[in-house]
Each structure stands twice: as structure tokens, then as C-alpha cells.
Amino acid sequence: MSTVAPRSPLDGSVISENISRYWRVSVVEVTGSTQDDIAQLVAEEKAQHGEVIATEYQSAGRGRLDRKFDAASSSALMFSLYVKPQRDKSDWSFLTLLTGLSAIFALTKLDPGFTPTLKWPNDIVIGDGKVGGIIAQVIGDGVIIGVGVNVGMTQEELPVAHATSLALHQFPILDRNLILASFLTTFEELFERWQGGEDLRHLYCERSSTMGQQVRIEHPDGSYKTGKAVDVTLTGELILEDGSRVTVGDIVHLR
CATH class of the missing domain: 2.30.30 (SH3 type barrels.)
Structure with a gap:
């Protein structure tokens, strides 16, 4: 049976009210890909550390290994962020795992009883169902990280059989503005700890279903x-x- 979920629109002012000035968030109604949007800003030398672009719908969204990522308008939280790590470039590939960790910590902050896990390398899962994924690309002296989380999707809207959504698991907060704000706050904390040289692998392993x-x-x-x-x-x-x-x-x- 389908779950009908409220789909409040993304609102940059609501997101900004709930995050630090570390981030600069833009919301677009429709785009090809938020990854490509930030890549264009980098190419034009307009992107800053902490740049975030979120969208209601993207026509050319992609996942890991260039697989297509489809989601009905407003049914998923889709965004990309840009950071300029100060650690050695060889360490940057850990950021995909750190992003996944940030996502499940952010969801748990909103509902302490919620227990999503991480499937290596970049799947956010609930039980056996994939609720989200992450991609990352190095560009210039920074990294663009893309995140997609199925928030309000009904059973009929799921893109593949092994997918699921927060709504289908009765997650109590389906406002994507609040989910994104929680994610950015959590990512900021973990990223700065990682920047400072802290080894966060134990946190990842504790929450990895792999x-x-x-x-x-x-x-x-x-x-x-x-x-x-x-x-x-x-x-x-x-x-x-x-x-x-x-x-x-x-x-x-x-x-």
C-alpha cells in the first residue's frame, strides 16, 4: 500500500536559518544535474568552499559508475556540495564514506530511534533497502559531493526494486529543508574533525552493515x-x- 507523504518545497531561507554561515545554499526548481552546476561554477572560478546546490528535480541525475538516478519532482532530497580539503589529496576518497556517515547521523539526530546503516562504499540503507546514495568527483583543488535521499517516495515511485524511502519506513520528519540542514550541520562537524587529522574509521565501521x-x-x-x-x-x-x-x-x- 502506498504512503502518501507531504512534500514541502525546498526553501533556501528555511535551510539557512538552521545552519551555520559555513555554507552557502542555493535552491533551483529544475536542473540537469547539481553536480554539473557546481562544476560549472568551479570552471568559472565562482565556487566557494561550502557551496551547496539543491533541486526539486534533475533531468540528468547520476549515481556511482555513471548510473542514472531518477526521482519524481520533490520526492527526494537531491543536492551537491563543494569543499576544498586541506588534507593530502590521497586522503580525499574517504570523503564519500564521511558523507554517508554524516547522512545517517543527521537522520538519527532527527529521530534517535531510527537506525539506518551504510553499505560500502556509498549506499545509505534501511534494512535491505537502499534509501540514498553518494557520488564524489575531484575537480581542481576541491571535491564535489552529490547526495540523493529518497524522502517522500511512494512504493510506485521507487526507481528500482531494492530501493526504499524514508516515508515508507514512517520516518517522522519528511521536510527536506530540515533534513538538509541537519545533514550540513553534521557534515561540517565531521569534516572539520577529519581536516584536523582525526581517524573516523571506527565511526564508519560501527555503522556499516558491510x-x-x-x-x-x-x-x-x-x-x-x-x-x-x-x-x-x-x-x-x-x-x-x-x-x-x-x-x-x-x-x-x-x-
Whole structure:
């Protein structure tokens, strides 16, 4: 049965009232891709650290490995942010994991009883259903991070069979303005801790549904590997029990 969820419009003033001056948030009704929008600002040298663009609908949204990301207008929280890390560039790939951690902490702040987890490398999950995903691209001296969270989607609106939404799990706050504000506040805190050299891997591992699981890693070239996931590196690679490291691939949790 479908869940009918209220879909308050994104409002930059509401978001800004609930975040620090660290961020500069813009809201657009329709765009091709918020990632491309920020990339254009970077190319024009107009992007600042803390730039955020959120949209009601994007016609060319994409996920990891350039997969298309579809969402009905106002049914998902879709945004990109731009940061200029001061850590060594080799460490930047951990930011995808840090972003996922920020997302589930932000949701838990809004509802302490809510327990989403993270599936390596970039899926936000509730049970076995994917509620959100993250992509990141290095551009110049910064990183553009894109986030998509299924907020008010009904069962009929879900893009794929293994997807889910906050509404379908009776999450009590479906106002995307408040969810985005909570995310940005949380990301700011974790990013500054990471910038200061803190090792945040333990926080990620504690909230990862992949850790301790027997997994199959399916590589883009069609090959695969199986093993037990035990940890992640400082750069976000998945470490298997045999000591091997995984940098890219789809993870299947084996039961």
C-alpha cells in the first residue's frame, strides 16, 4: 500500500536559518544535474568552499559508475556540495564514506530511534533497502559531493526494486529543508574533525552493515571476488580478511 507523504518545497531561507554561515545554499526548481552546476561554477572560478546546490528535480541525475538516478519532482532530497580539503589529496576518497556517515547521523539526530546503516562504499540503507546514495568527483583543488535521499517516495515511485524511502519506513520528519540542514550541520562537524587529522574509521565501521559480512565484490569488468569484510583504510578502501583491498565494485552481502 502506498504512503502518501507531504512534500514541502525546498526553501533556501528555511535551510539557512538552521545552519551555520559555513555554507552557502542555493535552491533551483529544475536542473540537469547539481553536480554539473557546481562544476560549472568551479570552471568559472565562482565556487566557494561550502557551496551547496539543491533541486526539486534533475533531468540528468547520476549515481556511482555513471548510473542514472531518477526521482519524481520533490520526492527526494537531491543536492551537491563543494569543499576544498586541506588534507593530502590521497586522503580525499574517504570523503564519500564521511558523507554517508554524516547522512545517517543527521537522520538519527532527527529521530534517535531510527537506525539506518551504510553499505560500502556509498549506499545509505534501511534494512535491505537502499534509501540514498553518494557520488564524489575531484575537480581542481576541491571535491564535489552529490547526495540523493529518497524522502517522500511512494512504493510506485521507487526507481528500482531494492530501493526504499524514508516515508515508507514512517520516518517522522519528511521536510527536506530540515533534513538538509541537519545533514550540513553534521557534515561540517565531521569534516572539520577529519581536516584536523582525526581517524573516523571506527565511526564508519560501527555503522556499516558491510563490516563482518561475507561479501562478493563484483567489478565493472565482470570479474568478482569473495571474502569477509573486516575494515576500511584511511582512504576508504574496503579491507577483506585475507588482507586484500577493494577500491571499486558493487558489494553483495552473502547470507
